Amino acid sequence: MNTTAQKNELIFSYASGNLGEAKNLFTSMYLYLNSVAAKKASVFDNILAKDFSETKGIGLKKLKFSDCIKNSNSADKKSTKPINPLANVVGELGSINWKSIYKGFKEFSIPVNDNDSVKLIKMDPGTSVPLHSHNGKEYILVLEGSFCDEYGEYNMGDIQINDQKIKHNPTSCKNHGCICLSITENDVVFFGKFGSILNLFTFVKSFFK
Amino acid sequence: MENSQIIDLIKKISENRDELAFSEIFDFIAPKINAYYLKNNLSNEQAEELTQEVMSTIWTKAELFNPDKSKFITWSFTIARNKKIDFYRKNNKNDVNEEDIRGFLYQHDKSDDYEIEYTINKITEELDQNQKKLIKMSFFEQKSHKNIAAELEIPLGTVKSRIRATLNKMQKHIQ
Numbered sequence: 001m002n003t004t005a006q007k008n009e010l011i012f013s014y015a016s017g018n019l020g021e022a023k024n025l026f027t028s029m030y031l032y033l034n035s036v037a038a039k040k041a042s043v044f045d046n047i048l049a050k051d052f053s054e055t056k057g058i059g060l061k062k063l064k065f066s067d068c069i070k071n072s073n074s075a076d077k078k079s080t081k082p083i084n085p086l087a088n089v090v091g092e093l094g095s096i097n098w099k100s101i102y103k104g105f106k107e108f109s110i111p112v113n114d115n116d117s118v119k120l121i122k123m124d125p126g127t128s129v130p131l132h133s134h135n136g137k138e139y140i141l142v143l144e145g146s147f148c149d150e151y152g153e154y155n156m157g158d159i160q161i162n163d164q165k166i167k168h169n170p171t172s173c174k175n176h177g178c179i180c181l182s183i184t185e186n187d188v189v190f191f192g193k194f195g196s197i198l199n200l201f202t203f204v205k206s207f208f209k
Numbered sequence: 210m211e212n213s214q215i216i217d218l219i220k221k222i223s224e225n226r227d228e229l230a231f232s233e234i235f236d237f238i239a240p241k242i243n244a245y246y247l248k249n250n251l252s253n254e255q256a257e258e259l260t261q262e263v264m265s266t267i268w269t270k271a272e273l274f275n276p277d278k279s280k281f282i283t284w285s286f287t288i289a290r291n292k293k294i295d296f297y298r299k300n301n302k303n304d305v306n307e308e309d310i311r312g313f314l315y316q317h318d319k320s321d322d323y324e325i326e327y328t329i330n331k332i333t334e335e336l337d338q339n340q341k342k343l344i345k346m347s348f349f350e351q352k353s354h355k356n357i358a359a360e361l362e363i364p365l366g367t368v369k370s371r372i373r374a375t376l377n378k379m380q381k382h383i384q
Contacts, residue, residue, distance in 0.1 A: 008376040016348040017294045024294075031314045040383050042315050044348075046325050047332065048290070049283040051349040057240025058247055063257045065235035068264035069228060083313040113298075 006161045010139075011037055015044035022116035022183050023139070028085040029181055030141050033157035086143070086181065090120070093143065093179060098122055105129070121180045123147065123172035131169045136185030138162040140170075145178030147171060210237045215281045223271035231268055238282075239264055242289045248350045249293065259296060263289045279323075287311070331382045340375040347372055 104127035
């Protein structure tokens with residue numbers, strides 16, 4: 001279920017630095033758009049720093065303080081670019097080379113060095129995704145617009161975390177549609193009239209990954 | 210070492226490039242950084258290599274440390290953690306590095322570390338020893354749920370549910 005504990009676990013994992021590339025990108029974008037999440041990350045960051053301050057030091061075998069002065073590089077570059085974690089990887093949303101999947105539904109896979117796959121999803125106003133559930137977890141972050149499903153409405157900066165227990169039928173907002181960032185840990189399982197065809201399509205697609 | 214003493218030493222480094230002051234900071238923080246990397250399963254060699262990078266950053270960027278905004282220990286932990294992430298990220302082709310992104314995101318929220326300290330003290334008061342240990346093992350030492358279960362000799366499901374319960378308990382103070 002899409003619980004607060006799951007969201008906190010994601011934020012805490014981000015603060016501790018143990019997320020893979022896909023979830024790291026997803027969570028940094030979540031913090032970028034959602035100030036409550038950013039505040040939580042700061043709190044978690046400080047809790048970890050407290051653990052760090054209480055850590056008993058382990059003596060260094062070779063390294064001396066003078067080695068760190070010798071190796072310091074004053075030309076350490078500081079970026080001047082605006083920091084939008086996603087734009088840093090794929091550029092602006094307006095210039096994405098979308099691939100049409102079916103009418104009103106487009107996606108763009110973001111290349112990452114990770115087992116999880118991450119993609120951008122664009123839904124035209126009023127587009128629905130057929131009822132489905134997931135073999136693994138699915139993470140969705142709304143970047144623009146909004147969507148609804150059986151569990152509520154999700155606006156810019158909101159996330160939804162879905163596991164095997166959830167079957168849902170998301171529909172984008174009638175006025176604006178939506179653009180989302182999505183991570184799937186495993187392939188989606190479809191139900192209903194076209195379910196078996198879509199499942200077959202996903203199965204065949206897996207051979208070309 | 211007291212935070213006020215550290216602030217003096219960092220000032221000497223940023224203003225006068227004082228090597229003696231740096232050696233004192235090194236003796237205080239470098240063994241902790243080394244211990245953090247070793248606890249995160251890096252080899253001795255990797256741990257010393259990364260510790261060297263962190264200490265070099267502290268030497269070159271000492272003037273970026275703002276004592277009004279955060280404690281030195283938090284600032285140095287943040288650098289150490291970011292170096293670890295960059296170390297694991299093999300194909301980093303991006304122009305903006307993780308350190309800059311995180312630096313921005315954590316400041317995105319206007320409250321400073323001292324304000325946050327109040328919240329953290331509340332949380333620490335509320336958690337019992339076992340809960341603190343679980344959070345430390347899972348997030349600071351980055352042990353898998355499976356390894357925690359084996360080490361504490363409790364079922365895997367219990368580890369997962371206890372972590373969830375602890376996070377929920379913490380949540381009450383973060384709203």
